Amino acid sequence: MYKKFIKKFFLNPIKSIINKYYKYIFFYYKFYKKIPLLKDNRFQCNWKDLHPCLSDATATTGFDFHYIYHTAWAIRQIKNFSPQKHIDIGSSLYFITALSAYIHVDFYDYRPVKITLSNLNSQKGDLLSLDFDSNSIESLSCMHVIEHIGLERYGDSFDPQGDIKAISELKRVVKSDGRLFIVVPMGEVSRIQYNAHRIYSYELFTSYFYEFKINKFSFINDSGNFIEFASPHDTYNQKYGCGCFELQKKS
Structure with a gap:
């Protein structure tokens, strides 16, 4: 004993x-x-x-598949489009700061950021009520944002339809033949992981954009593989991938 x-x-x-x-x-x-x-x-x-860092001696350098690939994808697509100016709503700060190296960027966020860089203007903005005229923006991005709207993660009010309202505002302000670069979590089944985010099926998400044509769809799958020229089939059997869309507003 x-x-x-x-x-x-x-x-x-x-x-x-x-x-x-x-x-x-x-x-x-x-x-x-x-x-x-x-x-x-x-x-x-x-x-x-002393500042022990004991988990960095790895065989390869790890990274966040969604954020590395979707920001690199968007910069390349916008560069190919070559607008006079680009407007972004709430996307990654790494994206907007890198993009501003070669094009003027106006950045809007519910929680404004204090960054001082040439070619970058940061202001407070509400995605549910954008302060832009209808059909006025040539090049607009909103990436890994709308899936959060209305789920209270960032201090916003509870609104189950918040993402649909945000999508309506984005569609409203893009001009004819203008581009909308939009990124959301995507899998085979549409579901909510409250209060983190929504995950969309390809069919559900694209049904919101009948006024737009899809110029390009790329996808990052659950294994972290980037599929530049993806198809809806690539989203099947996936739980938390990342869908990247370049949309063009129909004339």
């Missing part, structure tokens, strides 16, 4: 802690041994400045 008590309440917890933190224990031991070499009169090297 005594041995079982010792094992359960002392040995097992200690073993668990060692298994969990052995990398850190080994790290601190190695650091102690290397202090004389690190102190070479160029830098200070103190225990208080």
Whole structure:
């Protein structure tokens, strides 16, 4: 009985802690041994400045498949379109800052961002009530945004139809023959993962854009593969892919 008590309440917890933190224990031991070499009169090297990064020694560099691919895709598509100016509603800051390197970008977000860069103008905007005339915008993007509208994730009000209202506003402001670059989570089945996002089927999402033709559809599947020239079939058997659309408003 005594041995079982010792094992359960002392040995097992200690073993668990060692298994969990052995990398850190080994790290601190190695650091102690290397202090004389690190102190070479160029830098200070103190225990208080330790900043262990123990999960970065991977065989390949990891990345977020959705955000790396869809932003690279959009920049290429907009470059090919070559508008005079581009307007973005709430997309990735990495996207708008990179895009502004070669084209003027007006960026609008419900939570405005304070970024100071040439060719980039940032303002507060409400996707449910855009302050633009109808049929006035040549080039517009809204990527990985509408799936969140009305689900309260970012402090917005609850509205189950928020995404449809946002889509209506985007469609309203694009001019004839203008382009709308839009990205949403996409899978075989339309579903809501409250309060994170909606996931659309290809058929449901495209049904909202009968006034537009699809110039290009690309897809990032569940395995992280980027399919530049995708078809609806590529979304089948997928749970959380990423659909990238270049849409052109019909005259």
